[in-house]
Amino acid sequence: MTLGALGAAIGVPAAGAATVTGVTLRASDARPGDLFAALPGSRAHGADYAEVALAGGAVAVLTDPDGARRPAMAGVPLLVHPRPREVLGAVSALVHGDPTARLRVLGVTGTSGKTTTAHLLEAGLAAAGRTAGLVGTVGTRIDGRRLPTALTTPEAPDLQALFAVMAEDGVTDVAMEVSSHALALGRVAGTRFAVAAFTNLSQDHLDFHRDMEDYFEAKAALFDGRAEHAVVCVDDEWGRRLAARTPDAVTVSTTGPAAWRALDARTGPDGTQSFTALAPDGARLPVRLQLPGAFNVANAAVALACLDAAGVPAAVAAEGFTRVTVPGRMQRVEEGQPFLAIVDYAHKPGAVAALLDALRPQVAGRLIVVLGCGGDRDRGKRPRMGAAAAARAELLIVTDDNPRSEDPAEIRAQMLAGAKAEPHAGDLMEIGDRRAAIAAAVAYAKPGDAVVIAGKGHETGQEVDGVKHPFDDAAELAVALSAALKGTR
Incomplete structure (x- = not known):
């Protein structure tokens, strides 16, 4: 695209001439022909790094009036917009040929369930013979081929470039997670959605959003x-509010009236589930899941409704669901131990409660839970997470998650305060070292118990003082299980 055409599309004149072949937000990643998006930030302005981008081959800069006044911008072809982040998605889509005009994008938002629902969508699309892409927290895939990922929803330039690659590779449909950050920061601006889905809302990210109302909006x-x-999904008050203001919304529920309903949910002794999906036309469809937990029945019902809207027959989609498992989401770790061992990403109060409530009917013995909270994030949820776990576990071991720049002992203290205030709390322990906490949980477990390692799920690192150390909950749990079994033989 010429700079002039891009400027006309976003309603600003171009200062200078250039032909743009790519877009980047990161100055160090600039390649020849790129437009560098120099956005204002909370700590620095992107324009301060323009020289790095220009040295890398960037041919023009998109910025705001403040950025345009930087000395480095003298003589540089510019697009100056008062709110450049708001137009970055549209600009990126234009440069990459508006790729979502050639794709059916199924976007899933909500506090919990985005990852699992997206994986179910991918499986249903594949079962229908479509070539599917996946964009989300656990990873990005193109027709089953994995790509590296860093954000739940990539920044607009990366997202539109990814869509373009998917379209070139023959992808027809994309299942993607859409985070609240992505929506608030315009990462999905310029993206055309065939289907938008909402799972639920509970407290999270209040370090970024002013309050729950802002989060909801x-x-x-x-x-x-x-x-x-x-x-x-209208199983919570937020979903009901959203449906009321979205007149054409297809509603989904596991608890009450809706266009799509999940009925007669049953859990097998191995944790697998079955339920009957009642379609809007009254048809009844059996659905089987490898995924345990009542919330996954809701996720599957949402996925069915989305796929139906995208033209995938519900029976075909349901057949695709039967084999779906998701890393770090109710992930079982088996080393021959006589008790259940689970790794899950639950890292907010509602998710912790839902996880343990889902496991309780499957566990004859005790729930032994290892849980921490991340640093530099919503502090208000820490005591609530501690309380949610303490109220449901016979033993809660409070440990470190990703303390980042904070004092891990202070994070643990906030969690323990909530746990100790819970009137029905079980036993409490504090072990800061996460590896030692996992080993202790395994050592306490007896036949019929469940050991639940929550909070980090699929993550393969632990961030402490700005340094990410290798750490995989599932791998650490497997090591602890193996060691304990060897010790008993």
């Missing part, structure tokens, strides 16, 4: 008309 932005179809 960020999620609700996906339903502002940008999607052809809307699917909303």
Whole structure:
């Protein structure tokens, strides 16, 4: 695209001439022909790094009036917009040929369930013979081929480039997670959605959003008309509010009236589940899941409704669901131990409660839970997470998650305060070293118990003082299980 054409598309004149072949937010990643998006930030302005981008081959800069006044911008072809982040998605889409015009994008937002629902969507699409892409927290895939990922929803330039690659590789449909950050920061601007889905809302990210209302409004932005179809789970008050203001929304519920309903859910002794999906036309469809937990029944029902809206027969989609497992989401770790061992990503109060409530009917013995909270994030949820776990576990071991720049002992203290205030709390322990905490949980476990390592799920690192150390909960749990079994033989 010429700089002039891009400027006309976003309503600003171009200062200078250039032909743009790519877009980047990171100055160090600039390649010849790129437009460098120099955005204002909380700590620095992107324009301060423009010289690095220009040295890498960037041919023009998108910035705000403050950035345009930097000395380094003299003589540089510019697009100056008062709110450059708001137009970055549209600009990126234009440069990459508007790739989502050639794709059906199924976007899932909500506090919990995005990852699992996206994986179910991918499986249902594949079962229908479509070539599927996946964009989300656990990873990005193109027709089953994995790509590296860093954010739940990539920044707009990376996302549009990814969509372009998917379209070139023959992808027809994309299942993607859409975070509240992505919606608030415009990462999905310029993306065309065939289907938008909402799972649920509970406290999280209040370090970024002012309050729950602000958090809700960020999620609700996906339903502002940008999607052809809307699917909303109405099992919580937030979903009911969203459905009420989205007249054409297809509703989903596991508890009450809705267009799609999940009925007669049953859990097998091995944790697998089955339920009957009641479609809007009254048809009844059996659904089987490898995924345990009542919340995964809701996720599957949402996925069915989305796939139906995208033209995938529900029976075909349901067949695709039967084999789905998701790393770090109710992930079983088996080393021959006589008790259940689970790794899960639950890292907010509602998710911790839902996880343990889902496991309780499957566990004849005790729930032994290892849980921490991340640093530099929503501090208000720490005591609530401690309370949610303490109320449901016979033993809660409070440990470190990703303390980042904070004092890990202070994070643990905040969690323990909530746990100790819970009137029905079980036993409590504090072991800061996460590896030692996992080993202690395994050592306490007896036949019929369940050891639950929560909070980090699929993550393969632990961030302490700005340094990410290798750490994989599932791998550490497997090592602890193996060591304990050897010790008993």
